[in-house]
Amino acid sequence: MLSDLAAILGDGHRAKLRGYLAWVLTFGVLQGVAAALLVPVLRQLLSGELSAALGWLGVLAVVVAAACGAPYVQAMKAFEVALGVITTMHERIGDHVGALPVGWFTGEKIGRLSRVVSSGTVMVGGLFAHLLTPLLAGVVTPATIALVTFAFDWRLAVAMLVCAPVLHVLFTWAGKLVGKGEELSDAAAVTAANRVVEFARQQRTLRAFGRGAEGHKPLDDAITEQHTVGRRAMWLSVPGILAGGFGTQLAFTALIVTGVVLALGGSVDPVSLIAVLALAARFTGPLAEVSALSGAVRMAHNDVRRITAVLAEKPLSEPEVPAPLPRPGEIELDGVSFEYTTGKPVLRDVSFTVPPRTMTALVGASGSGKTTVTRLIARFWDVTGGTVRVGGADVRDQRTEDLMAQVAMVFQDVYLFDDTLEANIRVGRADATEAEVREAGRLAGVDEIVARLPRGWASRVGEGGTSLSGGERQRVSIARAILKNAPIVLLDEATAALDAENERYVRDALRTLMNRSTLLVIAHRLPTVVAADQIIVLHDGAVAERGTHPELLAAGGRYAAFWAERNRAKGWRLTVGR
């Protein structure tokens, strides 16, 4: 575990870690020597040799004084190391997670990450602050006692050394059982926590279906499972805990019996026997503590492993030297295939080019892969096969910041921060002037929202933008994209969020964006499709057709059938155009 930790912490912490360990070892040895010194002290006292006893007492006093000072220094070092470890782990996890593909951030992974960052790192820090000191001292002190005992009675020392491996096996077994139980409970706790968050977030949906007050089955199930697993984990740990305690008592009894047998055989005098018994008690005391702590240490080790697992997740590769961008504003998919789950292709051999400052509409049935195409352009995932080029260069040969500087996104799941409208638009470009922010807001129709709200531009939007409607949120998102003024805009028209008024703003904004950027639009409205320079029809993850609206209608293929069906169902909003 310590080598795992050293690998997480890096070179900067090695010296501090070594300093701390040196103090813990010193403390353990001093305690062992102090315990062993009881033998000559008691021997001399009980045999009436006062002056010799005083000499040994003097030595004992010096060792005890040193053993009392050592914990203070070592506790200071332990807390220093613990705080450093927590901070470093937070920094390393933060840096690493920031470089992972966006696709990594699923609900389950986010739940685990938040647990690892909060309780996991604190548990590992606590390892230094509270656990390692008694644990290491609990091993070093008895080892010192056993070695020093050779000077008084080699047979008793051998008895002590025989106990050690037996106890080691027992404690390791006990720790493993506790660790296994903790792994089970941790998985159940993460699931339950995710379900609680889901339950809280989905209150509107649940209430809409009359399920707000009564239980939510997935949550109930997760809590019941957590309870069941908790009981199983408890029962799993009990035998180990009992065996650890029992083993320690057994070792103590074995040492006493050895001492008594030696005394009865006449090879140890009664005075030495008393001293030896005191030594046996001091030998097993720290071991009992090790037994009690072995489970907690195993749990901390599990946390170290979970942190290592997060740090082992493969980040997006970043080139040392970014590739030049020979064709600014151009998007090209060249034989792209992709699968979220191995063996389940979502895109197959998709190829198309969006020339600079043109508009391409992506259409296709739900699940045909439209959103996935835009995600690959923004490199939320890396392609499984083929190449995505932005600005003429493979996205994998570009630094994330360079790629993101070229692309603005307006997606269905717009996230607004719990801040003012103005601050939310400024996310598009942090150094924009107030006039630029307001102009972008005006072009996207946000000024109309501002005019209705009592605090105007300074109105807060609530967490995730909950105080705005879906269409209003989308307008803020469009304003961000306009403000960013990126060469490429990826936009999802998101029919659900659009009433007639919002639709008008989206159309106007599209016109603004069209004049200055390359547009790839997941199109749901006929005017967008008709205005597009090129329409790509996706079917089951492949390009089924490509052309302009009149060309595709004339071809009488999938698009023409799709259009006729939508037209019949009035799915295309032909009437809203001004």
Ligand SMILES: Nc1ncnc2c1ncn2[C@@H]1O[C@H](COP(=O)(O)OP(=O)(O)OP(=O)(O)O)[C@@H](O)[C@H]1O
């Ligand atoms: N994060 C994900 N993990 C696994 N599968 C996914 C993920 N996102 C999408 N998919 C699957 O990939 C396929 C294509 O989804 P995608 O969202 O790209 O389609 P779409 O054409 O945009 O659909 P819609 O119009 O309904 O938004 C679907 O079968 C979907 O279930």
